[in-house]
Amino acid sequence: MTGLFENIVSHGWAVFLAKLIGAFVVGTAGLLWTLIGIWFERKVAGRFQDRLGPNRVGLGPKGRFNLSYKFGWAQSIADLIKIFLKEDIRNTGTDRWTFNLAPIMVTMSVVLLWAVIPFSDGWIGTDLNVGVAYLIAVGGIGTIGVMMAGWGSNNKYSLLAGFRSVAQLISYEIPMVVALLVPVLMAGSMSTQTIIRQQYIAFMFAVPMTLLIFLISGQAENGRGPFDLLEGESEIVAGFHVEYSGMKFGMFMVSEFLHAFTLGLLTAILFMGGWRIPFVPLDWVQEGKYLGSFIWNLLGFVMLLSKAMIAYFVLIWVRMTLPRLRIDHLLNFNWKFLVPLSLINLLVVAFVWKAIPGTDAINSFADAFIPSVVLLIVNMAMFLGVGAVLADKGRQERARVAARVYPETVEAAPTN
Amino acid sequence: MSLHPWIFIGLFFIASAALPSVAIGANWLLGPKRPNSVKHEPYECGVEMVGSPWAQFRAQWYVFALVYVVFDVEVVFLFPWAYAYNSLGLFALFEVFVFIALLLVALWYVVRKDALEWS
Amino acid sequence: MTVELLVFLILSALTLGGGMLVVTTRNLFHAGLYLMISLFGVAGLFVLLTAPFLGVVQVIVYIGAIAILIMLAIMLSPNITNLPNPFTAQWPVGAALAVIFFVMLITVVTPVMNELGADDWVNSDQLTVDTAGDVPADGIATLGEELVDPHKYMLPFEVASVLLMAAMIGAVLLVHPGKQAEDVIEDVA
CATH class of the missing domain: 1.20.120.1200 (NADH-ubiquinone/plastoquinone oxidoreductase chain 6, subunit NuoJ)
Structure with missing residues (x-):
């Protein structure tokens, strides 16, 4: 695209224009993808709750038994049009700038993540050498947005929920960041593109424990699944965005859904090998052997989206299946379990990585095989240990509650 | 180091702020505007609002933020270590082990003192 | 420009x-x-x-x-x-102090800049141009290596850990539980 503009303006401006258009294209694509993401999530959620999900809106042939083949694919578009036509209510006494900027900040923090996401070997916004650190830095902007929404709304519920959200977001950021250190350590790079290229064997097979920590804390960072107690959409008012309506409310929703999908995307990139196609050597893709580089890029893009959709599906599964946590349980789980576990996990992986010779230069599937197998065995041992600890904690908790609720029966039949 | 990747980040920053702003602006233009004193009241489950919400918090929140800052700074120290880990010796691992162990001991102390209990 | x-x-x-x-x-x-x-x-x-x-x-x-x-x-x-x-009566004094401090900074920084070879640094763009020898090829890797190098910054690195530990213990002392029983927001009437 740079070449196209060079006919009109100087080289510097041509680069600038190409980058500007690229930025708007990636950002818009991200936001529009949300429409598909919301439809997918509603469809899957419907199945989990034994119903059909959206199935009316859209064009399609009528099938047997009066069932349509429309699958409600236009539901999100209808919702989009509806939300554009809603009244924008700003209640009395709000702090105008804080209130209006908050949804923009929250959306920004998610869209900005897409700048460093490698969609394919050659398709990436920009390949920063501090990519992973950038992902964390951008996440912090969302925390500020939540706080601004809570404070700006002139509502006690908003304020309390906003600051509770902040407590949750900052708490779960620690295990998430420590989990991110593991791929950085194994790939020896913070660039998202290099991390993908180094996954001759996807990291999820070598360090499943890290993947689990990442998914749990990511789900909590996103404020959904079992960690959505601040929004509690089926029980209480909507948390920090109770006062928002129209598109401002829509932006909070968009950012939540986009964040969920982006989390799937990040899981695919950091742990599932990103755009790498299994058993296809890296240089075929990089040099465009046999198929040409555009086709390889396209295949890689499809591969990445499929992997991201799998991870996204797992996250929806968790969201739809597990019951909501209580705030003290939520914070206890993080500080007393997840944070120490993630740090110990990091040390164990680092130790094993150093103990196996040849891990400092992994350039093929064969190089990666032995470290991956050893790490997998060590991870399995860790899973057993963690399982034993958790089972013991559960037993203690049951005994404690039993002693409080039924003091007389406990003495008659002591646990264990 | 070239600044070129960061030009994109800067432009992306502008784009990602502009897109939601445009959406919200379009909603403001398209939507009806019928102000109403009851509609514009802060929503507190139907009860009329009493007092200002901008009141004093208790110090509980502050401890979480403090512990968070400590671990955040720690992780920032670990980033260059993890990045350069393949060219470091076993001694570097031992140093980081001490580094993390000290913080885990501190976390254990904080937990034992029940400072992270939500009450 | x-x-x-x-x-x-x-x-x-x-x-x-x-x-x-x-x-x-x-x-x-x-x-x-x-x-x-x-x-x-x-x-x-x-x-x-x-x-x-x-x-x-x-x-x-x-x-x-x-x-x-x-x-x-x-x-x-x-x-x-x-x-x-x-904007109380003190602010002119504060403004004067700020101006004095600014002049002090300029007088300290200018000779240093001249020593570094940037003549007339206020108007030149020389300082934004890196020479290849000045900047390490991979700054983060260098940082990581020197941070744990016993001959370089190992001691500050470990002392940082002790400092962070002290900060956490300080946080506990700051809000010792048992001394507070107020509700989350005190002022709700």
Whole structure:
């Protein structure tokens, strides 16, 4: 695209224009993808709750038994049009700038993540050498947005929920960041593109424990699944965005859904090998052997989206299946379990990585095989240990509650 | 180091702020505007609002933020270590082990003192 | 005017303007937000100085953690929205001190800059051009190696850990449980 503009303006401006258009294209694509993401999530959620999900809106042939083949694919578009036509209510006494900027900040923090996401070997916004650190830095902007929404709304519920959200977001950021250190350590790079290229064997097979920590804390960072107690959409008012309506409310929703999908995307990139196609050597893709580089890029893009959709599906599964946590349980789980576990996990992986010779230069599937197998065995041992600890904690908790609720029966039949 | 990747980040920053702003602006233009004193009241489950919400918090929140800052700074120290880990010796691992162990001991102390209990 | 100079001017305006608003606003919460703008400008300046890791760390630690801590400290304050007017009789004295400090900085920095070889550094763009020998090829790797190198920064690295440990224990002493039984918000009538 740079070449196209060079006919009109100087080289510097041509680069600038190409980058500007690229930025708007990636950002818009991200936001529009949300429409598909919301439809997918509603469809899957419907199945989990034994119903059909959206199935009316859209064009399609009528099938047997009066069932349509429309699958409600236009539901999100209808919702989009509806939300554009809603009244924008700003209640009395709000702090105008804080209130209006908050949804923009929250959306920004998610869209900005897409700048460093490698969609394919050659398709990436920009390949920063501090990519992973950038992902964390951008996440912090969302925390500020939540706080601004809570404070700006002139509502006690908003304020309390906003600051509770902040407590949750900052708490779960620690295990998430420590989990991110593991791929950085194994790939020896913070660039998202290099991390993908180094996954001759996807990291999820070598360090499943890290993947689990990442998914749990990511789900909590996103404020959904079992960690959505601040929004509690089926029980209480909507948390920090109770006062928002129209598109401002829509932006909070968009950012939540986009964040969920982006989390799937990040899981695919950091742990599932990103755009790498299994058993296809890296240089075929990089040099465009046999198929040409555009086709390889396209295949890689499809591969990445499929992997991201799998991870996204797992996250929806968790969201739809597990019951909501209580705030003290939520914070206890993080500080007393997840944070120490993630740090110990990091040390164990680092130790094993150093103990196996040849891990400092992994350039093929064969190089990666032995470290991956050893790490997998060590991870399995860790899973057993963690399982034993958790089972013991559960037993203690049951005994404690039993002693409080039924003091007389406990003495008659002591646990264990 | 070239600044070129960061030009994109800067432009992306502008784009990602502009897109939601445009959406919200379009909603403001398209939507009806019928102000109403009851509609514009802060929503507190139907009860009329009493007092200002901008009141004093208790110090509980502050401890979480403090512990968070400590671990955040720690992780920032670990980033260059993890990045350069393949060219470091076993001694570097031992140093980081001490580094993390000290913080885990501190976390254990904080937990034992029940400072992270939500009450 | 080069692009870098333009970006530098924008970022400086953010940093200084944000800082200015922090001390003049009469709303503590807004002051915290302006502080974040100011810190963000500093992060941008780090990136402009080809230290992107430092810039990102500035955002992670200062905006993502310390500014949030300051916000929570602000929420502990009983009077957030109605601070007294900052323009008291003292402000001319403060302004004079600021001017004196600024002149002092200029007089200290100018000889250093001349020594570094940038004649007339105020008007030149020499300082933004890196020579290949000055900058390590991979700054983060160098940082990582030197941080744990026993001959370089091993001791500060470990001392940092002790410092962080002390900060956590301090946090416990600050809010010892059992001494507070108030509700989450005290002032709800």
